[in-house]
Amino acid sequence: MKTCIIIDDENKARLLLRNMLHEVAPDISILADCDDLPSGIKAIKKLRPDIVFLDIEMPGHSGLSILDFFEPDEVHFDIVFTTGYSEYAIQAFKLSAIDYLLKPINPEMLQQTMQRIAKNDEKNKLHQYKALQNNFNNDNNDKCIVVNLTGSTRFIKIKDIIMFEAEGSYCKIFMKGNEKLTVSKNLKYFEEALMGITHFFRCHKSYLINLKYVLEFNRSEGDIFLEEKLTAVLSADKTDVLIDKMKQLA
Structure with missing residues (x-):
């Protein structure tokens, strides 16, 4: 009991x-x-x-x-x-x-x-x-997200996260320094956890990106190029939303 x-x-x-x-x-x-x-x-x-x-x-x-x-x-x-x-x-x-x-x-x-x-x-x-x-x-710059790994726990500074990519019921986290983690949480979990931090954007069903790391957007292919040579996909109906968010970020 x-x-x-x-x-x-x-x-x-x-x-x-x-x-x-x-x-x-x-x-x-x-x-x-x-x-x-x-x-x-x-x-x-x-x-x-x-x-x-x-x-x-x-x-x-x-x-x-x-x-x-x-x-x-x-x-x-x-x-x-x-x-x-x-x-x-x-x-x-x-x-x-x-x-x-x-x-x-x-x-x-x-x-x-x-x-x-x-x-x-x-x-x-x-x-x-x-x-x-x-x-x-602390403010958003010093906040961290807690992820449990096999045998350990990681505290990842939100400001160091470039993007998340869905992989079934798992999720890949891409960070500065070309570091990548795979965790047993789905993308929706991280989207909800980061809700309210305006520079994170669910650009596609499989991607959640940090707009501060966006370098370029290819309109014809729908690709978003980020730092550390990473690429995310933009849903066709979210083009205007991305442009507006990038303008607000600037």
């Missing part, structure tokens, strides 16, 4: 999440609920839960500062952040590959989150939580 702790300064929010968990995940044991981060940290260290449901915006301490109170080898739990923040903040979660629940919490989304956690054997996500802190606190 998995165990959890709920940390939220709003009593109503804690009670609602508790009731939802009883409905969608009856096999989970709720060890405690806490109304601020300091009391939550004490409970985590004492009770050692499997999962912590953590509100971000609380008086005194932001939920994002939780890592400041633990040594790396103490982060033995999964964190599911709960937030009422805007799309800007949600993008930070997506880039960092971190579970989050948008308030008001939807029971179906809670159930999907619990299913993902049950399938994930990796207990220590410290690197991803640190990436989340970085992505919350």
Whole structure:
């Protein structure tokens, strides 16, 4: 049986999440609920839960500062952040590959989150939580996207990504320095994670490009030439969109 702790300064929010968990995940044991981060940290260290449901915006301490109170080898739990923040903040979660629940919490989304956690054997996500802190606190130039590889995790600076290319359920990431990675995420995953960063453009069903690296567009062939001798394809109906976006970029 998995165990959890709920940390939220709003009593109503804690009670609602508790009731939802009883409905969608009856096999989970709720060890405690806490109304601020300091009391939550004490409970985590004492009770050692499997999962912590953590509100971000609380008086005194932001939920994002939780890592400041633990040594790396103490982060033995999964964190599911709960937030009422805007799309800007949600993008930070997506880039960092971190579970989050948008308030008001939807029971179906809670159930999907619990299913993902049950399938994930990796207990220590410290690197991803640190990436989340970085992505919350920095502008687009310093943000990074987290990708899990076989036996390791990479933090790729968004500014260093030239393009993504779909390869079935996988995706190739092309970066500065002629580096290429193949990851087990589809192109739509990265498109959604980068939504709001205007210089990334889904130019074709198989390509997502960084407009800052575009060198030339061949109208007759529909080819986009980028730095590092890379080429992407432009869908015929997106020619005007590409031109407009390049003008805005300039």
